[in-house]
Amino acid sequence: MSATLIGYARVSSAAQSLEIQTAALTAAGCTKLFTEKKSGTSTAGRSALEKALEYAREGDTLTVTRIDRLARSIADLQTIIRCLKQKGIALRCTEQPVDTSTAAGKAFLDMLGVFAEFETNLRKERQMEGIAAAKAKGVYKGRKASVDREEVMRRLGVGEGKSSIAAALGITRMTVHRIAKEALTAAEK
Structure with missing residues (x-):
């Protein structure tokens, strides 16, 4: 061959x-x-x-x-x-x-x-510098949230289960759990 x-x-x-x-x-x-x-x-x-x-x-x-x-x-x-x-x-x-x-x-x-x-490393540094400058000017806000946290909390508040919320919103059960935990932590402060 x-x-x-x-x-x-x-x-x-x-x-x-x-x-x-x-x-x-x-x-x-x-x-x-x-x-x-x-x-x-x-x-x-x-x-x-x-x-x-x-x-x-x-x-x-x-x-x-x-x-x-x-x-x-x-x-x-x-x-x-x-x-x-x-x-x-x-x-x-x-x-x-x-x-x-x-x-x-x-x-x-x-x-x-x-x-x-x-x-590649130089390009990453320039990108991070640009993001930092944009944040300092208030222009860069980051990626929009892909999960509606308020809707998750509303559903949890009315007693809906985490699995049901995850299925309804197209997210993982772990994401629902993490949002609930973050809300609890924020409330304790």
């Missing part, structure tokens, strides 16, 4: 296009493509990546356009690289000189992973 060039393309949001990456992977000779629109901050929930890793066999090459398409944390990147190495699968990037079979290539790969993680 001949080796397969497997392409993996990822963008972070549904609004972004995979077209440029898929065209580059096809031009690089990839005959099997896996694509998804998911955040790269974690490998959790990235089903196309899981399928690509399951599909790949010894001698195959997993190809991405850039390392940050594969992982944005050095820990996730190292886990993926370890998995590829154990299965005898090479990793190649179309836009970066990555070759996992050499010491220099491995070092370069690790450096790219560190920079991808650094970029």
